[in-house]
Amino acid sequence: MTYIEKTVTALKEKFGDAIEQVAVFRGETTAWVKKEVVVEVLRFLKESPDLRYTFLADLTAYDDWPEEPRFKVAYQLREMTGPVNFRVTCAVHGDDAELPTATGVHLNANWHEREVFDMFGIKFVGHPDLRRILMPADWGGHPLRKDYPLGYEEVEFTFNFDEIEKKKPYAKE
Amino acid sequence: MGLEQKLGNMGVVTTTLETAVNWGRTNAMWPMLFGLACCAIEMISTVMPNNDLSRFGMELMRASPRQSDLMIVAGRVSRKMAPVLRRLYDQMPDPKWVIAMGDCAACGGVFNNYAIVQGVDEVVPVDVYVAGCPPRPEALMHGILTLHEKVKKEKIKDWA
Amino acid sequence: MTAEAEHQLLEATVDELKHLFSPRAETGETMVLNMGPQHPSTHGVLRLIVELDGEIIVNAVPDIGYLHTGVEKNMEAKTFLKALVMTDRLDYLNTMGNNLVYCLAIEKLMDVHVPPRAQTIRVILAELQRIASHLVWLGTHSADIASQSVLFYCFRERERIMDICEMVSGQRMMTSYIRPGGLWRDVPAGFEEAVRDFLNYLPAKLDDYEALLSRNPIWLDRTQGIGVIDGETALAWGITGPSLRGSGVNFDVRKAMPYGGYEQYEFDVPLGQNGDVYDRYLCRMQEFRQSIRIIDQALGKLPKGLVMTDNRKVAPPPRSELGTSMEALIHHFKLWTEGFSAPKGEVYVATESPRGELGVFLAGNGGPRPHRVHFRTPSFVNLQALPLMSKDHFVADVVGIIGSIDIVLGDVDR
Numbered sequence: 001m002t003y004i005e006k007t008v009t010a011l012k013e014k015f016g017d018a019i020e021q022v023a024v025f026r027g028e029t030t031a032w033v034k035k036e037v038v039v040e041v042l043r044f045l046k047e048s049p050d051l052r053y054t055f056l057a058d059l060t061a062y063d064d065w066p067e068e069p070r071f072k073v074a075y076q077l078r079e080m081t082g083p084v085n086f087r088v089t090c091a092v093h094g095d096d097a098e099l100p101t102a103t104g105v106h107l108n109a110n111w112h113e114r115e116v117f118d119m120f121g122i123k124f125v126g127h128p129d130l131r132r133i134l135m136p137a138d139w140g141g142h143p144l145r146k147d148y149p150l151g152y153e154e155v156e157f158t159f160n161f162d163e164i165e166k167k168k169p170y171a172k173e
Numbered sequence: 174m175g176l177e178q179k180l181g182n183m184g185v186v187t188t189t190l191e192t193a194v195n196w197g198r199t200n201a202m203w204p205m206l207f208g209l210a211c212c213a214i215e216m217i218s219t220v221m222p223n224n225d226l227s228r229f230g231m232e233l234m235r236a237s238p239r240q241s242d243l244m245i246v247a248g249r250v251s252r253k254m255a256p257v258l259r260r261l262y263d264q265m266p267d268p269k270w271v272i273a274m275g276d277c278a279a280c281g282g283v284f285n286n287y288a289i290v291q292g293v294d295e296v297v298p299v300d301v302y303v304a305g306c307p308p309r310p311e312a313l314m315h316g317i318l319t320l321h322e323k324v325k326k327e328k329i330k331d332w333a
Numbered sequence: 334m335t336a337e338a339e340h341q342l343l344e345a346t347v348d349e350l351k352h353l354f355s356p357r358a359e360t361g362e363t364m365v366l367n368m369g370p371q372h373p374s375t376h377g378v379l380r381l382i383v384e385l386d387g388e389i390i391v392n393a394v395p396d397i398g399y400l401h402t403g404v405e406k407n408m409e410a411k412t413f414l415k416a417l418v419m420t421d422r423l424d425y426l427n428t429m430g431n432n433l434v435y436c437l438a439i440e441k442l443m444d445v446h447v448p449p450r451a452q453t454i455r456v457i458l459a460e461l462q463r464i465a466s467h468l469v470w471l472g473t474h475s476a477d478i479a480s481q482s483v484l485f486y487c488f489r490e491r492e493r494i495m496d497i498c499e500m501v502s503g504q505r506m507m508t509s510y511i512r513p514g515g516l517w518r519d520v521p522a523g524f525e526e527a528v529r530d531f532l533n534y535l536p537a538k539l540d541d542y543e544a545l546l547s548r549n550p551i552w553l554d555r556t557q558g559i560g561v562i563d564g565e566t567a568l569a570w571g572i573t574g575p576s577l578r579g580s581g582v583n584f585d586v587r588k589a590m591p592y593g594g595y596e597q598y599e600f601d602v603p604l605g606q607n608g609d610v611y612d613r614y615l616c617r618m619q620e621f622r623q624s625i626r627i628i629d630q631a632l633g634k635l636p637k638g639l640v641m642t643d644n645r646k647v648a649p650p651p652r653s654e655l656g657t658s659m660e661a662l663i664h665h666f667k668l669w670t671e672g673f674s675a676p677k678g679e680v681y682v683a684t685e686s687p688r689g690e691l692g693v694f695l696a697g698n699g700g701p702r703p704h705r706v707h708f709r710t711p712s713f714v715n716l717q718a719l720p721l722m723s724k725d726h727f728v729a730d731v732v733g734i735i736g737s738i739d740i741v742l743g744d745v746d747r
Contacts, residue, residue, distance in 0.1 A: 026444065058709040062696050074679065083590060107571075108570045119405075135253065135398060169295050171298050209378055210377070210400055214425060214469070222488075254370060254399040286403040
């Protein structure tokens with residue numbers, strides 16, 4: 001039995017229905033879990049003696065608006081001796097965008113969760129210092145959501161040059 | 174002119190006050206260390222021996238805005254950095270000039286989105302724009318020499 | 334921004350940060366100082382808010398985001414090929430490495446095979462970028478600590494690498510030469526000779542720099558025992574790259590999860606012992622020589638053939654075919670107007686940048702634009718451990734520690 005198969009069997013045994021689906025795409029395995037148990041899954045994968053997924057390589061999210069559940073948060077885990085890569089993803093609804101924090105299990109989830117909060121607005125309950133990290137502290141909105149506009153400035157051609165020049169804020173001395 | 178002929182070989186030269194002051198300003202214009210992103214690496218390359226900026230008197234990049242004349246905004250200015258940029262510009266004593274180096278400082282460059290100020294002239298008044306992504310060291314030197322030309326043409330009524 | 338609005342912004346920040354500092358800061362026993370975004374030694378726009386007891390650091394809180402460019406959102410609005418241009422500008426000292434990791438992710442998502450000549454040239458260019466990035470690290474790190482002459486020497490060597498990049502792609506830094514499916518075009522004649530000349534020239538210079546620094550008493554004083562972090566803690570904080578290997582943990586993505594042909598080359602992975610600034614310096618100096626070894630082997634086995642995959646759904650046909658073949662014209666038209674479409678699914682690809690593990694999480698949604706591109710950048714993760722490494726050190730040591738972690742702010746803020 002390969003390491004990944006061992007992992008999937010152990011997960012299904014311990015968590016049963018909370019593991020909604022296990023998908024394999026281009027050689028990578030992803031386990032879709034319910035958001036209530038995601039931190040226990042991470043802890044189990046890290047501390048269980050024959051599944052040592054001790055390294056959190058990446059914690060990110062993506063937005064599928066207007067489909068619900070809207071946000072999908074992906075935890076990229078790695079077992080260092082193989083190394084074996086495994087991904088745990090959980091789906092989060094837009095109106096109830098909260099997840100328990102993973103900083104108790106993996107220390108480096110700290111800034112990753114702050115970035116996901118800043119960019120998507122998903123709150124991590126229990127995070128020691130949840131505030132904006134990349135945008136200014138008083139910024140409104142969460143930029144990487146699909147319903148947040150890109151905020152681009154129209155390109156100036158000769159036909160609309162004067163209108164755009166009037167609106168552009170130039171600095172005074 | 175007549176004075177020089179009368180004084181002969183005494184090592185005296187006559188010129189206008191404008192020329193003298195402008196010559197002094199251009200020959201030792203000290204840039205402020207304001208490298209933000211990729212253009213900063215090309216700015217450092219311009220100071221390095223291959224493309225020596227020290228021949229124009231500008232090798233000494235002053236970290237403190239109070240001691241510098243020229244602010245080369247090298248790199249993209251994000252919305253979080255814009256108030257800091259304005260504050261540093263305000264701390265520089267007159268006379269001061271600004272070169273917007275690179276496409277991101279001149280017009281927002283490749284990045285046309287919520288996070289980047291579309292052209293640093295929304296924040297500080299710019300004298301010379303240098304295009305390129307990043308501009309070659311030779312292009313930056315051409316921009317600096319263009320600024321020198323501009324300064325040499327300044328008149329007394331601009332600064333007195 | 335008006336003066337009042339700016340003042341309000343500062344007030345909010347100070348209040349919010351009270352929980353990060355010890356109670357001694359409120360009584361005034363320790364000072365809270367700002368090592369602002371514009372500082373000669375912070376390698377870019379990093380703001381550190383340090384709490385000082387005299388000159389000893391009690392806590393150092395990094396405040397980042399001053400170079401946030403919104404690359405990830407901007408790439409969602411462009412097709413895959415047009416978004417490639419933005420990847421150069423993330424970690425601007427390792428431009429070809431960023432292109433490479435993004436292209437590897439697209440190739441994995443689209444299941445495209447890259448011809449062996451393209452793979453070998455990619456390895457050569459990635460290792461040249463590693464040497465160039467380490468030269469900038471060596472120059473700026475030693476300028477911060479001990480000697481400015483090494484800064485001048487390192488940039489002189491870097492100019493030769495820039496000349497090679499310009500020969501290959503026309504641009505010194507932001508090349509966008511590595512495209513999905515292979516390379517933009519074949520290397521010109523004279524490329525191999527230029528690289529061989531450079532490889533013959535560099536080792537003697539590296540010996541010079543090591544002679545200047547490695548046994549220099551000032552250097553040893555300022556780097557040994559500073560910024561110590563042990564292997565277990567480093568792994569727990571997600572640190573990768575030479576910062577991790579300096580603490581003795583043997584993990585290099587090129588050996589552990591080889592990509593793009595790295596399994597064919599023989600090279601060693603240098604390890605340190607104590608996890609201090611000096612060991613990280615020694616690791617990187619050894620990495621120079623290992624990169625030279627890899628480029629040497631790659632040049633020796635450079636195969637002939639195509640440099641771009643012949644899967645016409647992904648890669649454009651050569652221009653010579655456009656005049657004669659109707660399918661080539663249609664493929665060219667479709668690729669330039671609409672772009673190729675990726676299937677629905679997510680992939681994560683990791684590579685070894687000079688700073689650590691650079692990974693891309695790419696999600697497609699069936700359309701020609703990426704649904705989500707996330708860059709797992711090494712500097713962002715490595716910087717989290719800065720407060721830990723700089724506790725109980727002097728302010729002057731923080732400068733050395735930041736240099737030894739080798740952060741690039743474009744990488745941190747994206």
